[in-house]
Amino acid sequence: MIKxxxxxxxxxxxxxxxxxxxxxxxxxxxxxxxxxIHRHIDRLAQQGVLRKLHGAVTVQPSGLxxxxxxxxxxxxxxxxxxxxxxALDYVEAGHVVxxxxxxxxxxxxxxxxxxxxxxxxxxSVPTAALLTxxxxxxxxxxxxxxxxxxxxxxxIVCENAVAQLxxxxxxxxxxxxxxxxxxxxxxxxxxxxxxxxxxxARRILLVDHAKFDRIALHAFEDLxxxxxxxxxxxxxxxxxxxxxxxxxxxxxxKTTAQ
Amino acid sequence: MIKxxxxxxxxxxxxxxxxxxxxxxxxxxxxxxxxxIHRHIDRLAQQGVLRKLHGAVTVQPSGLxxxxxxxxxxxxxxxxxxxxxxALDYVEAGHVVxxxxxxxxxxxxxxxxxxxxxxxxxxSVPTAALLTxxxxxxxxxxxxxxxxxxxxxxxIVCENAVAQLxxxxxxxxxxxxxxxxxxxxxxxxxxxxxxxxxxxARRILLVDHAKFDRIALHAFEDLxxxxxxxxxxxxxxxxxxxxxxxxxxxxxxKTTAQ
DNA sequence: TCGATTGACGTTAAATTAACATAGATATAT
DNA sequence: ATATATCTATGTTAATTTAACGTCAATCGA
Numbered sequence: 001m002i003k004x005x006x007x008x009x010x011x012x013x014x015x016x017x018x019x020x021x022x023x024x025x026x027x028x029x030x031x032x033x034x035x036x037i038h039r040h041i042d043r044l045a046q047q048g049v050l051r052k053l054h055g056a057v058t059v060q061p062s063g064l065x066x067x068x069x070x071x072x073x074x075x076x077x078x079x080x081x082x083x084x085x086x087a088l089d090y091v092e093a094g095h096v097v098x099x100x101x102x103x104x105x106x107x108x109x110x111x112x113x114x115x116x117x118x119x120x121x122x123x124s125v126p127t128a129a130l131l132t133x134x135x136x137x138x139x140x141x142x143x144x145x146x147x148x149x150x151x152x153x154x155x156i157v158c159e160n161a162v163a164q165l166x167x168x169x170x171x172x173x174x175x176x177x178x179x180x181x182x183x184x185x186x187x188x189x190x191x192x193x194x195x196x197x198x199x200x201a202r203r204i205l206l207v208d209h210a211k212f213d214r215i216a217l218h219a220f221e222d223l224x225x226x227x228x229x230x231x232x233x234x235x236x237x238x239x240x241x242x243x244x245x246x247x248x249x250x251x252x253x254k255t256t257a258q
Numbered sequence: 259m260i261k262x263x264x265x266x267x268x269x270x271x272x273x274x275x276x277x278x279x280x281x282x283x284x285x286x287x288x289x290x291x292x293x294x295i296h297r298h299i300d301r302l303a304q305q306g307v308l309r310k311l312h313g314a315v316t317v318q319p320s321g322l323x324x325x326x327x328x329x330x331x332x333x334x335x336x337x338x339x340x341x342x343x344x345a346l347d348y349v350e351a352g353h354v355v356x357x358x359x360x361x362x363x364x365x366x367x368x369x370x371x372x373x374x375x376x377x378x379x380x381x382s383v384p385t386a387a388l389l390t391x392x393x394x395x396x397x398x399x400x401x402x403x404x405x406x407x408x409x410x411x412x413x414i415v416c417e418n419a420v421a422q423l424x425x426x427x428x429x430x431x432x433x434x435x436x437x438x439x440x441x442x443x444x445x446x447x448x449x450x451x452x453x454x455x456x457x458x459a460r461r462i463l464l465v466d467h468a469k470f471d472r473i474a475l476h477a478f479e480d481l482x483x484x485x486x487x488x489x490x491x492x493x494x495x496x497x498x499x500x501x502x503x504x505x506x507x508x509x510x511x512k513t514t515a516q
Numbered sequence: 517t518c519g520a521t522t523g524a525c526g527t528t529a530a531a532t533t534a535a536c537a538t539a540g541a542t543a544t545a546t
Numbered sequence: 547a548t549a550t551a552t553c554t555a556t557g558t559t560a561a562t563t564t565a566a567c568g569t570c571a572a573t574c575g576a
Binding site: 290291292293294297313 | 524525526527532533534
């Protein structure tokens with residue numbers, strides 16, 4: 001059986017090559033059921049690679065190459081939890097902790113309860129919701145323009161708010177890693193994260209291994225700017241050594257350890 | 259023929275009342291075609307009122323209309339509705355509206371739906387929760403230190419965020435009124451509200467009549483600073499005349515039963 | 517007043533989805 | 547090592563949803 005990921009790659013390339021394809025053509029071309037084609041293109045559409053049209057699919061209107069590279073894999077929960085647990089090594093009771101709008105950073109919040117008292121700063125709405133009823137955690141929300149896509153507050157109001165504050169440690173994530181550069185989809189989010197970097201004494205980046213060797217639209221930071229880059233198992237030895245030679249403080253976290 | 263808007267209202271109330279309804283039930287209940295029901299609920303779903311489920315619709319969890327409905331069945335409904343509705347006289351489509359952390363200002367939110375598109379700015383957590391699911395309302399949250407007492411963000415971060423923005427109209431409330439002065443309990447809240455005053459072209463104060471002739475710890479503003487002070491019936495004629503002589507633009511809103 | 521435009525609605529065929537069932541792969545326990 | 551459980555991809559089918567088109571009435575502008 002052909003691996004599903006490969007099938008999705010093939011479908012993506014096929015659609016990107018032709019620009020627009022009818023779903024029946026995909027069914028015939030790949031010799032699988034219509035339902036399976038739907039499931040594949042649904043996922044590709046959710047990843048922003050393709051767009052469904054009712055009977056057909058097209059590439060996203062923002063250019064062929066970009067759409068091809070916007071391919072993102074979904075991260076699983078166990079990996080995120082392992083990363084979050086490892087991130088606690090950089091937090092101490094009494095610290096000021098800054099969290100970005102990533103689901104990875106959000107996973108850290110429940111674990112922070114063991115380190116109270118703390119001050120926590122975030123621009124993430126779900127993270128804020130977790131913090132509004134906790135004793136002994138001083139919570140500062142970063143305001144700004146609400147974006148439903150990220151469920152977070154961003155924009156210049158947010159950047160300026162960050163600039164007024166100083167944190168002991170920043171825990172954040174990125175959309176993609178290529179070489180020694182971390183990437184993010186949205187330039188306004190990049191600005192907020194860069195402001196967070198500038199406002200934090202230590203910076204911890206959490207990225208699962210599937211995000212390596214991919215790019216997003218906007219460069220965010222060089223990996224050497226982080227005091228630690230935590231990732232999950234899955235990188236080749238050569239790549240790990242290459243990153244370490246480049247000065248990246250990389251830590252590979254075992255998912256099974258719990 | 260029943261007007262389409264009224265039909266949508268009826269559908270919304272029907273679904274809100276029952277929590278979840280099958281589409282076939284709606285078809286039977288309203289005696290129109292399935293396609294028409296779809297078109298109605300599609301629009302309601304786009305407005306963030308309902309959620310489609312494949313064969314059924316539910317109310318949006320924590321949605322705006324749900325609260326609007328709950329709002330209607332409260333005891334003080336008529337009074338509060340009258341105040342909030344009167345406040346709408348100062349808002350136009352396209353305006354930037356600033357709302358403080360008062361429950362009175364929160365009550366205005368459901369009514370703002372008729373004036374979309376709008377930009378709304380607030381530091382109130384419950385108000386923010388109402389605004390995160392609404393299309394065509396550009397929502398800016400004022401961040402700051404979270405205070406459980408007020409369920410809002412305040413402090414210097416909030417004040418500075420306000421100072422970066424400009425609104426067409428501020429709708430706010432106060433804890434108490436004595437003479438021609440509005441009072442608030444907490445000095446940090448006073449600072450935020452004063453910043454809001456400075457950032458808004460027009461200022462509307464909503465205070466029900468029971469707040470008159472009382473004081474709180476900190477003076478907030480003189481009533482003459484507001485472009486309108488809206489209150490409910492209950493002040494003596496002498497008091498109304500005295501306030502007007504002092505230059506207060508007072509409007510006593512009649513609570514019309516409906 | 518007339519024609520054009522708009523919005524609401526119905527009908528129908530086609531497309532999509534949810535739900536269930538199956539098989540292979542992978543992990544886990546005994 | 548074997549059996550059991552879990553997960554993922556897939557197919558099948560029925561129900562649901564959508565797009566497209568046509569009709570009708572209300573509104574608008576010349």
